[in-house]
Amino acid sequence: MDDGSSCPTDSAGLLPPFAGSPTAEGLEEKLRRVREENRRLAGTLGAILADRPDLRALARAPASAVATTRAPSGSASNAAREEAAGVTVEPQPKVRTVCARAEPADTDANLGVKDGYQWRKYGKKVTRDNPHPRSYFRCAFAPSCPVKKKVQRDAEDRSKLVATYEGEHNHAKSPEREFVGNESTGHAGSRPCSVSINPSGCTIRLEDMTNHGSGSRLDLETIRREVVTPEFQKLLVEKMVNSLKNDADFMHALTYAVAERILENIPARLS
DNA sequence: CGGTTTTGACCCGCGC
DNA sequence: GCGCGGGTCAAAACCG
Numbered sequence: 686m687d688d689g690s691s692c693p694t695d696s697a698g699l700l701p702p703f704a705g706s707p708t709a710e711g712l713e714e715k716l717r718r719v720r721e722e723n724r725r726l727a728g729t730l731g732a733i734l735a736d737r738p739d740l741r742a743l744a745r746a747p748a749s750a751v752a753t754t755r756a757p758s759g760s761a762s763n764a765a766r767e768e769a770a771g772v773t774v775e776p777q778p779k780v781r782t783v784c785a786r787a788e789p790a791d792t793d794a795n796l797g798v799k800d801g802y803q804w805r806k807y808g809k810k811v812t813r814d815n816p817h818p819r820s821y822f823r824c825a826f827a828p829s830c831p832v833k834k835k836v837q838r839d840a841e842d843r844s845k846l847v848a849t850y851e852g853e854h855n856h857a858k859s860p861e862r863e864f865v866g867n868e869s870t871g872h873a874g875s876r877p878c879s880v881s882i883n884p885s886g887c888t889i890r891l892e893d894m895t896n897h898g899s900g901s902r903l904d905l906e907t908i909r910r911e912v913v914t915p916e917f918q919k920l921l922v923e924k925m926v927n928s929l930k931n932d933a934d935f936m937h938a939l940t941y942a943v944a945e946r947i948l949e950n951i952p953a954r955l956s
Numbered sequence: 957c958g959g960t961t962t963t964g965a966c967c968c969g970c971g972c
Numbered sequence: 973g974c975g976c977g978g979g980t981c982a983a984a985a986c987c988g
């Protein structure tokens with residue numbers, strides 16, 4: 686799933702898997718049915734895309750430009766907040782895969798704490814198809830939280846990380862880790878920050894607010910009170926929405942996810 | 957000293 | 973039934 690060429694959510698992902706013994710007649714019959722199905726789907730897709738130039742452009746775009754995952758569904762809003770450092774994401778209710786760029790200094794341990802949640806590593810394993818070890822994480826914020834996360838470097842591209850999330854959090858993000866994300870300083874988690882969103886990179890920059898104004902220093906309690914106010918949160922949400930609206934990559938990923946969701950339902954309607 | 961990470965051992969599902 | 977491989981456990985090591 687590295688460059689998307691083998692991504693199961695490409696055109697091949699529209700085809701249902703087959704089971705049973707692969708006799709020549711059976712395979713020919715399956716091939717014939719697959720071709721018919723593809724013709725029907727192509728026709729339906731063409732009709733859908735006829736009046737949507739943005740989706741047409743997206744359909745032509747390389748799969749690597751959008752997320753690589755198994756059958757996608759659900760809200761794409763998670764995409765924006767996942768993995769602060771240049772990430773393409775597609776969410777899924779139970780299992781979803783996130784691809785991210787790895788900083789050279791990243792270690793297996795700190796790969797687990799970049800998405801706003803607190804992770805506890807409980808295992809490491811070298812798998813057969815990848816020379817890089819796979820790390821296993823559990824959500825450390827709530828002991829009862831069922832979410833697990835697997836992180837492994839891409840077998841061919843060391844700079845690419847693949848994180849697989851299983852389950853959904855049954856709690857809010859850890860407040861202490863909420864501000865983790867300014868990895869260049871490594872101190873953002875313990876300092877009061879302001880939030881600015883970079884529309885081009887889908888990243889949220891956390892700026893030090895301890896030098897607020899001309900030397901006047903805001904104390905932590907003041908900032909905490911400010912941050913939890915509905916006004917601040919509303920402003921933050923509005924800012925995020927505006928930034929995401931202006932982010933072509935995000936909009937492409939979103940429309941791609943919506944298009945795929947629609948296509949998922951087409952075979953059931955036609956049959 | 958308590959929490960976290962490491963790592964070898966173990967468990968379990970799956971294919972043959 | 974057996975072997976393989978992925979996932980998890982748990983004791984030891986490590987770290988702040």
